[in-house]
Amino acid sequence: xxxxxxxxxxxxxxxxxxxxxxxxxxxxxxxxxxxxxxxxxxxxxxxxxxxxxxxxxxxxxxxxxxxxxxxxxxxxxxxxxxxxxxxxxxxxxxxxxxxxxxxxxxxxxxxxxxxxxxxxxxxxxxxxxxxxxxxxxxxxxxxxxxxxxxxxxxxxxxxxxxxxxxxxxxxxxxxxxxxxxxxxxxxxxxxxxxxxxxxxxxxxxxxxxxxxxxxxxxxxxxxxxxxxxxxxxxxxxxxxxxxxxxxxxxxxxxxxxxxxxxxxxxxxxxxxxxxxxxxxxxxxxxxxxxxxxxxxxxxxxxxx
Ligand SMILES: NC(=O)c1ccc[n+]([C@@H]2O[C@H](COP(=O)([O-])OP(=O)(O)OC[C@H]3O[C@@H](n4cnc5c(N)ncnc54)[C@H](OP(=O)(O)O)[C@@H]3O)[C@@H](O)[C@H]2O)c1
Numbered sequence: 001x002x003x004x005x006x007x008x009x010x011x012x013x014x015x016x017x018x019x020x021x022x023x024x025x026x027x028x029x030x031x032x033x034x035x036x037x038x039x040x041x042x043x044x045x046x047x048x049x050x051x052x053x054x055x056x057x058x059x060x061x062x063x064x065x066x067x068x069x070x071x072x073x074x075x076x077x078x079x080x081x082x083x084x085x086x087x088x089x090x091x092x093x094x095x096x097x098x099x100x101x102x103x104x105x106x107x108x109x110x111x112x113x114x115x116x117x118x119x120x121x122x123x124x125x126x127x128x129x130x131x132x133x134x135x136x137x138x139x140x141x142x143x144x145x146x147x148x149x150x151x152x153x154x155x156x157x158x159x160x161x162x163x164x165x166x167x168x169x170x171x172x173x174x175x176x177x178x179x180x181x182x183x184x185x186x187x188x189x190x191x192x193x194x195x196x197x198x199x200x201x202x203x204x205x206x207x208x209x210x211x212x213x214x215x216x217x218x219x220x221x222x223x224x225x226x227x228x229x230x231x232x233x234x235x236x237x238x239x240x241x242x243x244x245x246x247x248x249x250x251x252x253x254x255x256x257x258x259x260x261x262x263x264x265x266x267x268x269x270x271x272x273x274x275x276x277x278x279x280x281x282x283x284x285x286x287x288x289x290x291x292x293x294x295x296x297x298x299x300x301x302x303x304x
Contacts, residue, residue, distance in 0.1 A: 001024075001025045001026070001064060001065075002025070002026040002027070002028060002062045002063050002064065003020065003025060003026075003027060003028070003063060003064065003065045003066065003067055003215065004027075004028045004029065004030065004059055004060065004063045004065075004066045004067070004108075005017065005020075005027055005028070005029045005030075005066075005067045005068075005069065006029070006030045006048075006066070006067070006068045006069055006070035006093060006097075007068070007069030007070035007071065007114070008027065008029035008030075008031070008069065009029070009031055009033070009036050010069060011169060011171055011173055011174055011175050011204070012069055012114070012166075012169060012204070012207055012208060012211075013029075013069050014173070015171070015204050015205065015207070015208040016067065016069070016208040016211050016212070017029075017043065018208070019205075019208045019209060019211075019212050020212060021042055021043070023212060023216070025212075025215075026041070026042040026043075026044075026062075027042060027043050027044070028044050028045075028046060028059050028060075028061070028062075028063055029043070029044070029045050029046065029059075030045075030046050030047075030048045030055070030056075030059055030070070031045055031046070031047065031048070032047075032048060032049060032050075034047055046058060046059035048093075048096065050070075050088075050089070050092040050093045050095075050096045051088065051092065053096060053099075055096055055097075055100055057100060057104070060100070060101065060104065060106050060108065063106070063107075063108055064107055064108060064109065064110070065108060065109070065110040065111070065112065065215055066097065066108060066110070066111050066112070067112045067113075067211055067215065068093070068094065068097070068111065068112065068113040068114060068151070069113075069114045070089060070090070070093045071086070071089050071090045071093075071114065071147075072085045072086050072088075072089040072090075074086060074140070074265075074268065075175075075176075075179070075268075077265065078139070078263065078264050078265045083139065086143055087143060087146065090143070090146070090147045090150070091146060091147065091150050094113070094150045094151060094153070094154065095150070097154070098153060098154060098156075098157065101157055102157065108157075108159060109158070109159055109160060110159060110160045110162070110215065110218060110220075111151070111154040111155075111159045111160070111161050111162070112161075112162040112164065112211060112214055112215060113147075113148075113151040113154075113161070113162070113163055113164065114164050114166055115144055115147060115148050115151070115163045115164055115165045115166065115222075116140070116144050116147075116165060116166050117165050117166065117167050117200055117224065117226060117273045117275045118136065118140040118141060118143075118144050118267075118271070118273070119135055119136060119141055119144035119145060119148065119165060120132055120134065120135060120136060120141075120273055120275065121134040121135055121136045121141070122136060122197075122267070122270075122271035122272050122273065123272060123273075123274070124196060124197070124198065124272050124274075125274075126274065127274050127275070127276050128224070128273065128274065128275045128276060129224070129276040129278065129279065130165070130221070130222040130223065130224055130276075130279050136271075138264075138267050138271075139264055139267070140267055140268070140271075148163055148222075151163060160218065160220040161220055161221075162214045162219060162220050162221060162222075162223065163221070163222045163223065164207075164210060164211065164214070164223055164225045165222065165223065165224045165225060165226075165275070166202065166207060166225045166226075167199075167200035167201055167202045167224070167225060167226035167227070167230075167273070167275060168199050168200065168201040168202070169201075169202055169203075169204055169207050170201050170202065170203050170204060170295055170296065170299050171204035171299060172204075172299045172300065172302040172303050173204075176268075177240075177299065180236065180237065180240060181240060181244070181300075181303075184237070184240050184241050184244065184246055184248065185244060185246055187246060187247075187249060188250060189237060189240075189241065189246070189248055189250070190237070190248060190250040190251065190252055190253050191233060191234045191237050191238075191248070191252040191253070192233050192237075192252070192253055192258060192269050192270065193233070193252065193253070193254070193255040193258060193269075193270050194252070194255070195232060195233045195234030195237065195252055196232055196233070196234065196272070197232060197233050197269075197270060197271060197272035198230045198231070198232055198272045198273055198274035198275075199230065199231055199232065199233055199236055199273070200224075200226035200227070200230040200273050200274060200275040201226065201227055201230065201231060201236070201292065201295065202225055202226050202227050203227065203287075203288065203289035203295045203298065203299065204299070205288050205289070206225075206227065206287050206288055206289055207225055209285065209288065210223065210225045210280060210285055213280075213283075213284065213285045217283070217284060219283055223279055223280045223283070224275050224276060224277060224279060224280065225277075225280065226275045226276075226277050227277060227287055227289060227290055227292075227295065228277040228278075228281065228287060228290050229290055229291060229292065230273075230274050230275060231292045233269070235292065236292065239292055239293055239296055240296060240300070243293075243296050243297055243300050244300060255270060258270060
């Protein structure tokens, strides 16, 4: 089997490629950087530039499914220019894949795309399952809605569609955990706001494992990709502090200060998302990491 992966060079993509290879699944991947192109029997890179509608059509050769992870990072400051890039890098990419395949002979019957739990309304009490209609109308929520709608359009090509509503990915290689870890390591870490906001996390091996499971079991539909036990910001902060043995000495950072510092992007750390993992578990996925302590111990042990 051979799959085409977009965003394969990113945080999730690298772990996904590792797991696909372990299952003897070959990977073609699209990258926007020519210097990231490798040419190996089971890992073949192809160039694309969605802004200019450029794509190497050979990327589809022998492929039976697409896993779509491409998207500019939400971690960078949300200037007007970057906000547009966040949208374009998720919508133009899918448009380009669709228009390329429209008049082409191919055997691709499954399109699996990243999505995010930021689609759900921030709330301290609601446990969001995939049928939740309580959706967010902030920038991130609207971005994810547009992204999912665009993804669904791939069904017009006769493909099954899967949407992976991803939580906070815990990895030693970067992402949100790195941002939380650095201040704690330097004794300037603190709980953010009330600390009561739910942060539904997922270990990097599990997020990649979920993609592989959806692919191999040909599961279509919307799936939350979060561990079964979400943590609050306070729990996460203190758990990291205990594991790396650096006490939290500062008081919580007040919400207004975070808003002043991060502006609209403060929703990334202040929003509360308690999200259910029941559907993916019922669909046969067995999480490797279900408790925050074990997940953090594993991820942080790779750091030392
Ligand atoms: N990590 C999380 O906590 C998290 C949470 C929720 C949702 N997600 C979503 O899951 C997906 C994978 O996450 P990740 O953490 O692996 O992201 P990442 O490390 O930022 O990697 C995303 C990849 O997308 C490609 N990309 C960046 N800008 C692009 C553009 N303008 N046009 C086309 N491709 C572009 C890059 O690949 P090339 O340089 O090779 O082109 C990059 O390696 C993302 O779409 C992200 O929004 C992640």
